[in-house]
Amino acid sequence: MAEAPAFTGLVLAGGRSSRLGADGDSGPDKGLVPFHGEPLVSRACRYLREQGAGTLLISANRHADQYGRHGRVLADPPQFGAFQGPLLGIAAALQAMPDDWLLVVPVDVLDLPADLAARLMAAADAAHPAYARTVDGPHPLCLLAPRGAAPGLWSWLADGGRKAQAWLARAGARAVDFDGAGFLNLNTPEDWRRAGVPPP
Template identity: 45%
Template sequence: MAILAGGEGRRVGGNDKGLLPLAGKSLIERVVGVLKAQVGSILICANRHADEYARFGKVLADAGQGFHGPLAGIANALAHNAADWLLTVPVDAPSPPRDLAGRLHAAATAERADAAVAHDGVRRQPLFALYRSGLAQAAAQALEDDLPVYRWQDGIGTLEVDFSDQAQCFANLNTLEEFREWETRHAR
C-alpha cells in the first residue's frame, strides 16, 4: 500500500497534513490503523518529515524538488513496489473503507483489469485505487506527460468499483475547520 502524503498543506497553513492531530491521533496514524490489516507492506509518499513518517512504513520522496502532485507519488510507489498489486490512498481521509483492498482486488481480478478505483456513488475517488505493479512505466509516462490521475486511469482502462454503501469513508479533510468539524461529529 502507498499512502499519498506528499502535499504542500497550503489549506492547513503550510503544515504537513498527515502529521496533524485529529482527535488525539495524526491522520497518518488513523489511515494506517484502518488499512494495515489489508496489506502486506506500507509505503508512504512524503516530501518532508521523512523521519516522522518512517515510524509507519518506508518513506518515498518524489523525484526532483518541490511538490508534483499525487501521480508523482503513485508512479514512485509503483516503481518501488515489490508486490503484485499496489493499493493507494490519500493521507487526508481518516476513515477509509475497512474492505477497500479486498473489494478492489476482487473486482479487478474478476474483470481481468489492471487497475480498479473506488466510486462513491456520485463520483470517482481517484486516489483510492489498486494497480498491478506492471503499470510503473505507464505511470511514469503519464507523469512526464503531466496528466492528472483520473486521465491516466482512463487511459489504462481502470475499472470503477461501487462503494456507494460507504460513501462517507471517502470524506477528506482539507482545512483546519474541516478537522474541527470532523472532531465535533465524531466526539458523540
C-alpha cells in the first residue's frame, strides 16, 4: 500500500471574532477562548496532529505570541490588508508550507470527523482542492488544498475575490459528503450555549 502523502495543517484563527462582540483588538479572540478548559486553538492543533499533519501553521492577525505556543503563526499577506477573510490565510500557508498539501480547519469548528484528511485526500488531486459537505450544506473552510492551487488563489485575491465558496467553484474543487452529526461551528453566543458552554 502506498504511503499517504505528507501534508501541513493550517488552523484559521485570523478573524475578528465580531459575532462574539470583539472589535479590533478588544473583546475575545476566539481561538484563545477555552472550551471545556482547553483553548480552541489547542484543540484544533491536536486534531490536525491526530490527522497526520507534520507541520502546524496558524493564521492569526493578533496575539501572535500566544498562538505561537501551538504552531508557526502566519499573518495575512500585507498587500491586501488585515482581516480580509480566511482565503488570505490559506494563500499565505500555501506559500509557506513545506509539503505539497495543506489541510485547513477553522479554529471554531468542533466535532470534526476522524477520516477528514483521508477522504479529502482521496478526492483531491494536484490541481483541485477538496472540501467537506454535510446535509446542512458545504463547509468550504474544512478543505485540503494542493500546492498547485496557489497561483489561482493569488489571482483570485488580486482581483478582489474573498468568498471561499466562490473560489472553490472557480478552482474546480470536489465536495466530499460526510454523513451524520459534526462540524459544530462556534460563531455566536447562541452557538456556544447550544454546545453547553457559556459564551465568552
